[in-house]
Amino acid sequence: QVQLVESGGGLVQTGGSLRLSCVASGRTFSRYNMGWFRQAPGKERELVAGIKWSLGSTRYADSVKDRFTISRDNAKNTLYLQMTSLIPEDTAVYYCAANFGLVLPTTASGYDYWGQGTQVTVSS
Numbered sequence: 001q002v003q004l005v006e007s008g009g010g011l012v013q014t015g016g017s018l019r020l021s022c023v024a025s026g027r028t029f030s031r032y033n034m035g036w037f038r039q040a041p042g043k044e045r046e047l048v049a050g051i052k053w054s055l056g057s058t059r060y061a062d063s064v065k066d067r068f069t070i071s072r073d074n075a076k077n078t079l080y081l082q083m084t085s086l087i088p089e090d091t092a093v094y095y096c097a098a099n100f101g102l103v104l105p106t107t108a109s110g111y112d113y114w115g116q117g118t119q120v121t122v123s124s
Contacts, residue, residue: 001026001113002024002025002026002029002032002098002112002113003024003025003026003113004022004023004024004096004097004098004113004114004115005022005023005115005116006020006021006022006094006095006096006115006116006117006118007020007021007022007023007118008020008021008118009094009118009119009120010119010120010121011121011122011123012086012120012121012122012123013122013123014086014087014088014122014123014124015085015086016086016122017082017083017084017085017086018083018086018120019080019081019082019083020036020080020081020083020094020096020118020120021078021079021080022034022036022078022079022080022081022096022115023076023077023078024077024078024079024098025077029072029074029077030053030074031053031100032053032098032099032100033050033051033052033053033098033099033100033101033103033104033105034050034051034053034070034072034079034096034097034098034099035047035048035049035050035051035096035097035098035099035104035105035111036048036049036050036070036079036081036094036095036096036097037094037095037096037097037108037111038090038092038093038094038095038120039092039093039095039117040091040092040093043092044108045095045108046061047061047106047107047108048060048061048064048068048070048081048094049061049064049068049069049070049081050070050104050105050106051070051071051072051079051104052104056072057104058070059104059106063089064083064090067083067084067085067086068081068082068083068084069081069082070082079096081094081096083120086120086122087122088122088123088124089122090120090122091120091121091122092119092120093117093118093119093120094117094118094119094120095114095115095116095117095118096114096115097111097112097113097114097115098111098112098113098114099111099112099113100112
């Protein structure tokens with residue numbers, strides 16, 4: 001079992017920045033592929049960014065490329081999402097998720113463990 005707890009959400013103006021954190025407890029964090037997802041009202045949960053357990057390779061949704069950066073600190077069992085140049089369309093509940101596998105999943109169904117989510121609201 002892996003427990004995930006997100007923090008760092010809040011209200012920010014357009015053009016602002018936030019850094020989300022996700023602290024993991026349980027099995028070896030470094031062996032998990034990790035992802036940040038978001039879900040806006042009436043929309044499906046979508047992958048924002050993912051980071052593989054080995055080599056730390058990453059992938060991003062087109063809508064956040066060059067604005068968001070995913071990273072991990074295995075020594076601290078923590079996943080981060082640095083968000084810059086935020087726009088109202090980024091408003092959503094953001095979730096971190098973990099997958100124990102060889103391939104980095106790109107859909108929500110591929111992840112085994114989820115945090116409770118943190119709200120990000122970007123005002124215009």
